[in-house]
Amino acid sequence: MSILIVAEHDNASLKAATLNTVTAASEIGGDIHILVAGSDCQAAADAAASVAGVSKVLVADNAAYGHQLAENLAPLVAEVAGDYSHVLAPATTSGKNLMPRVAALLDVDQVSDIIAVVSADTFKRPIYAGNVIATVKNEEAIKVITVRGAAFDASAAEGGSAEQTNVGAAHDAGISSFVGEEVAKSDRPELTAAKVVVSGGRGMQNGDNFALLEAIADKVGGAVGASRAAVDAGFVPNDMQVGQTGKIVAPELYVAVGISGAIQHLAGMKDSKVIVAINKDEDAPIFQVADYGLVADLFEALPELSEQL
C-alpha cells in the first residue's frame, strides 16, 4: 500500500492540517508520499520533505497551480493518483474543494471528513452534524479521503528527509481564474490548531465587544472563534465560524460565551477536552455539554475573568 497526501500549503510553508493528515495516513499504514503542487513552492516542498514518516515528496511547480484552483489541480492529482491505494487531503476548505473533483475524475466515491481509521478500507465519520458516527467501508481501488484535522494529532514537522521528484505535466484548464483574496491576518494561533479557543455568540451584541474575548485569548495564548449568529450579524468575519458548516475545533479548552449551543455549533466543538460555558440563561443547551458552566452576564464575567487569569 502507498498513500498520497495532497499538501495544504501557501507555497512558502506547509499548513498545519497537512501534519494531522500524515498521522491519519500512518494509521492506515504504508509508504507515505506528499504532493506539493503550487507556484514557486520549493520552500513548501522542502518543509514537506522534512515531515517525519514521509518517504517521498512529489513537486509540481507551475503557475497554473499557484492559487490551488481545483480545475487545474484535480487533473494533476488524478494523473498521479494511479500509483496509490489511498489519496488523502485535509478536510479544510481547499481539500473539500479539490478532492471530490479528483474522485469524480477517477470515477470513485469519496469518504469525507474521517475521524478514525478502523482499517485500511474502513473509517469512521460524523453524519447529521455529528449526532451519528457512521462506520463506512470503502472498496474502491483508489480510496479518496478527506481527514478531519481535529481528530488526529499532528505528526512531527521535523525529522524526515524524503527524496523529492518533479511530477506531472502542467494542467491549465483555462476555465477559471483567481481574482483576489481577503485573508485575515492575526497574531493569534490558528483556530483549528489553538490549545485554547474563546468563542462569542450573538450575546456579544457587536464586534467591538469581541475585544473582551481577545483579551482573554491573549492571556492564555488562545484563538478567538464565533457562532454563526455572530458572523451573520456582522460582528466578526466568516473565517471565525465554528460549527457543522464552519471550522471543527477540539482544543484543550473551549470557552463558549453568549452562545446558546445549537446542534450546528456543538458539531464544531463538542470534542474539545474541557468546555466552559458562560451564559445568562441557565437553561441554554450549551450547559449540557459544558464541564464548567457559569450562569452570568458576560459583560460582568469577562472583565473579571480576564483580570484573574
Place this chain on the structure above:
Amino acid sequence: MKVLVTVKRVVDYNVKVRAKSDGTGPELGNVKMSINPFCEIAVEEAVRLKEAGVATEVVIVSVGDKSCQEQIRSALALGADRGIHVEAEGSLQPLAIAKLLEAVVDREEPELIIMGKQSIDGDNNQTGQMLAALTGRPQGTFASKLDIADGKAQVIREIDGGLQTVSLALPAIVTTDLRLNEPRYASLPNIMKAKRKPLDTLTASELGVDTVSKVTLVSAEPPATRQAGIKVASVSELVEKLKNEAKVI
C-alpha cells in the same frame, strides 16, 4: 440564461437525529423533512437572478424517492419555473447522484447550475464538485456572493483564511454557503400556483446511470457522550477549577 438548481430532501435542521439502537443507521422514522438549507439558498439565488432579468428560466431537479416531489414543489413555490424528479430509491452516494445530474445537465444544457455546498444529512460536501468534474465545468464552491456578467460568473468564496474571489467561464457550477442570501418564505398564492407548474419524472435506467456504490455503511453509533459537568458559582471558582482540576490553564 437557463439556471438549474438541485434540491435535496433531508431531515429538518431543527431535528436532532439519533443512531438506531441496533446500530444499522440513523433513526429516520416520523421525523420532519425539509429542503436542505443550502439548497434552499441555491433556489433563492436563482430566483433572484430571474427577478434581476439575468436568468430566463429556473429548473429544479431532485434525486430521490417519490416523496422528494414535495421539496420540488416547495422550490417551485419560491419562484422556480418547473421541476424534474429523478426517481431513485435508497440513499445514494454523491458520485451516483452527480452522474444522474450529469445526465440531466446533458439534456437541459443550463448555463449555470447552483447547488448547496453540502447536505446536512450526510455532510459530504462532494456532489457539486463531482458534477463539475463530470461535466468539465468550473466550480465556485462555498459562495457568499455571485455576480454574472460578460459570460462569466464572479464568485466570492468562503475559505478557511477569509474570502477568495474567482472568475469562472460559463457554463459553471456554484455551490452556496449560508451567507449568500436569506431565502424568502413562500406565499400562499405561490404555493397554490406551484401545484400547477410542470414536474417531469425520470428514472436512473432511463438516464443510463449505474447507481451502485463501493462505499457502504457498516454501522452507525451515537457519538461519545460527555460526562455531566457542574455549574460554578463565580468567576473565581471557575478559574480555580480550570487551574487545579482540569489543569488546562
